[in-house]
Amino acid sequence: MKSKITEKQARLIIFIIVLPVALMLAYKLSSLAGKKSVSASQFVDLQQGAISHPGYRRAHAKGICISGVFESNGALSELSEASVLRTGQFPFVGRFSIAGNDPSAPDLNAPVRSLALSIQQSDDLSSQWRSAMNTPPVMAVGTPDEFYEQLLALAPDPETNQRDPNKIKAFFASHPQSKDFLEWKQTYTPANSFAGEIYNSINAFYLVNQSGTKQAVRWQAVPSKLQGDIPVMQASDPDALQQQLTTMLQNQAIQFDLLFTLASEEDDVSDPTVLWPSTRQVINAGKISIDGSQAQKGGACEHLNFDPLILPQGLEATADPILRARSAAYAESYRRRAKEVLIGEYK
Amino acid sequence: MNSRKPIKYYPARSRLLHWSMAVLIISMLLIGLSMVESLAVWQPLALSLHKSFGALLLLMVIIRLVNKYLTERPKLPKKLSKLKVMAAKLTHFALYAAMLLMPLSGWLMQSADGRTVSVFGLFNLPHLVDANIKTYAFFREFHALMAWLLIITIVTHVLAALYHGLVRQDRVLASMLYSKKPK
Numbered sequence: 001m002k003s004k005i006t007e008k009q010a011r012l013i014i015f016i017i018v019l020p021v022a023l024m025l026a027y028k029l030s031s032l033a034g035k036k037s038v039s040a041s042q043f044v045d046l047q048q049g050a051i052s053h054p055g056y057r058r059a060h061a062k063g064i065c066i067s068g069v070f071e072s073n074g075a076l077s078e079l080s081e082a083s084v085l086r087t088g089q090f091p092f093v094g095r096f097s098i099a100g101n102d103p104s105a106p107d108l109n110a111p112v113r114s115l116a117l118s119i120q121q122s123d124d125l126s127s128q129w130r131s132a133m134n135t136p137p138v139m140a141v142g143t144p145d146e147f148y149e150q151l152l153a154l155a156p157d158p159e160t161n162q163r164d165p166n167k168i169k170a171f172f173a174s175h176p177q178s179k180d181f182l183e184w185k186q187t188y189t190p191a192n193s194f195a196g197e198i199y200n201s202i203n204a205f206y207l208v209n210q211s212g213t214k215q216a217v218r219w220q221a222v223p224s225k226l227q228g229d230i231p232v233m234q235a236s237d238p239d240a241l242q243q244q245l246t247t248m249l250q251n252q253a254i255q256f257d258l259l260f261t262l263a264s265e266e267d268d269v270s271d272p273t274v275l276w277p278s279t280r281q282v283i284n285a286g287k288i289s290i291d292g293s294q295a296q297k298g299g300a301c302e303h304l305n306f307d308p309l310i311l312p313q314g315l316e317a318t319a320d321p322i323l324r325a326r327s328a329a330y331a332e333s334y335r336r337r338a339k340e341v342l343i344g345e346y347k
Numbered sequence: 348m349n350s351r352k353p354i355k356y357y358p359a360r361s362r363l364l365h366w367s368m369a370v371l372i373i374s375m376l377l378i379g380l381s382m383v384e385s386l387a388v389w390q391p392l393a394l395s396l397h398k399s400f401g402a403l404l405l406l407m408v409i410i411r412l413v414n415k416y417l418t419e420r421p422k423l424p425k426k427l428s429k430l431k432v433m434a435a436k437l438t439h440f441a442l443y444a445a446m447l448l449m450p451l452s453g454w455l456m457q458s459a460d461g462r463t464v465s466v467f468g469l470f471n472l473p474h475l476v477d478a479n480i481k482t483y484a485f486f487r488e489f490h491a492l493m494a495w496l497l498i499i500t501i502v503t504h505v506l507a508a509l510y511h512g513l514v515r516q517d518r519v520l521a522s523m524l525y526s527k528k529p530k
Contacts, residue, residue: 008514008515008516011513011514011516012510012514015509015510015513015514019506019509037385037386037387038386039384039385039386040383040384040385040386041384043386125461125463125474126463126471128461128463144386303479303480304461305460309391310462317391319388321387321388324386324387324388324389324390324391325386325387325390327390327391327394328382328383328384328385328386328390328391328394329386331383332383335484335487338480338481338483338484338487339484339487339488341480341481341484342480342481342484342485342488
């Protein structure tokens, strides 16, 4: 029987049918495979909330830039080959901030305060160490998916603007790993200035020396004794903490000791929910000396992304899932606000 | 060996460059698209490998361009329509443009972000531009857009190759697969 189409045409028809079917099957199979984790976009969408503030950070949107010098005493120079941990003076750009996505939120209402630093050796960008520290010493949960759930539980009802205490209680009850966090929260009272808080790395990192030996650590910035008085804040001033900081810096430098706690073999360094025992060895690596502040708008910290995974040789991330997720989440927020600045939406 | 006879198959070095870069580029696209959304523990490592391989691919495409200039290429079948010939030339041009613009835009993006890129831990890439958020935003979006254009171009290229190989059954696909006529 003579066929009505040529062999070549037959091949073309098969090609046009088989290929799309195969691709559609592959796509369907890939979307069925496994439960999907929270993505960077989903996470930042949640932090961003319903009202967007173009050009601003999606988390810790409100802040003030600071500048100063890290006076490193070299105590860690045998544990780490990072140049900024050798003896010396290393300038930094930094930022004090409060939690939340609103760049004009009242300072005194925020539950978390933060200190971020970008320290480097003179003009050497490869020596740069960025750190983003917070007032809590530990996380309530140890994975990005669980942290997402925590944020959902803590989110106020969009209509009433009130948090749901039952939802929050249920969350913590179903996540017993939040024990250390809750204990801290019960005893914590906010300091009466940015300068008076202890700021924690929360996540553990590795100090790595020239031989490649790794030592896991957490660090914290602990306030040094202030020379002068702490100006009283007006409770009604939405910028109370920032105003106070600016006033204080006119009269004195604000200093913190940078303390490193060394993990022992027993500590699970990938778990950011567990507080390490107070018996752990602590090494003072030097003084963070803040000598000036600038408003965020137009300030040196304005367009910086304090990604805690921007690390020099001599510092490395541990396998902490929260730490590993911070970079991607920060990058998504940064991408959005950078684009908004480019297209002129940032006011 | 008659050196005046036109070649029908790409020499081994061209085929090696083509296939090794094809595998690397497709991996880079898949990893690139997934890593920017991922909050998984492996993400920072994937990101750092992505940057290192990007630098390697930039070097490879330069080598490839030199090779292309110095190498005689198999001719397209005479009976191919002018439209198809133009489509082929356009697709190949787009591929080369993307192979250059992707790593370059990535590098510029990193420089504009003030980040130091270490290539497989061996050396750092020089900073091409000063840190600037607008420059970063431009190259970040450019890199993403270019990635999608590259995906579309690759799909077109692959479909065309399969069309030549399976439907037309001419020498085109064979010229990049074999060194001589297979038995």
